[in-house]
């Protein structure tokens with residue numbers, strides 16, 4: 001070790017072969033819809049999407065089915081999907097092609113680093129974290145993407161009034177997310193009321209992992225937090 005702490009990541013890169021269709025979609029679609037990670041260059045989101053629509057980002061879109069569905073249902077929003085698993089990126093590019101979507105861009109990189117380096121402060125209208133890896137073992141809890149630093153990072157990239165939406169079928173992780181977001185009442189308001197989970201928003205499509213959780217009989221919890229406006233220095237309450 002050279003003295004620098006090794007970074008704890010919220011994922012382990014799985015292998016997985018690309019299907020021929022995913023490979024073709026990557027070759028055709030990546031130049032148009034893919035964004036290369038560049039730690040030195042924050043994104044100009046207006047230039048990237050070619051308009052001023054509000055930008056929603058999904059962390060860990062998996063196979064991209066819910067992102068494709070949401071992007072088709074909300075053409076008045078722009079969608080930035082971030083995922084590390086290459087076959088998932090290939091699959092979403094295929095869906096983008098099939099559905100003729102114009103309002104989606106993809107990054108294949110650690111979403112925490114994307115938020116840190118490429119998303120300008122206050123740039124996002126929404127941030128989605130659907131069925132994040134739950135890391136159930138105690139010694140792996142440090143790998144959970146939601147940590148106090150993540151709550152601050154999310155707050156800094158969301159504009160006032162913007163939404164953070166998480167869903168999970170792992171109840172201890174739902175409690176963990178609730179605790180960490182509610183620990184920052186200066187940054188976020190729980191839209192369901194303190195200590196409560198939200199109703200499943202109709203706008204959230206059923207994901208592959210949610211379907212699996214249902215089969216296993218896991219209850220699904222949605223969490224909806226609104227980014228609060230910054231209070232003036234010294235304001236009470």
Ligand SMILES: C[S@@+](CC[C@H](N)C(=O)[O-])C[C@H]1O[C@@H](n2cnc3c(N)ncnc32)[C@H](O)[C@@H]1O
Nearest residue numbers: 011060061062083084110111130131207208209
């Ligand atoms: C349990 S899966 C859920 C996928 C999808 N959201 C769904 O509900 O079907 C979690 C996904 O998050 C991705 N992931 C985990 N940490 C990530 C990170 N820091 N940046 C980007 N993707 C990440 C994983 O590769 C995986 O595909």
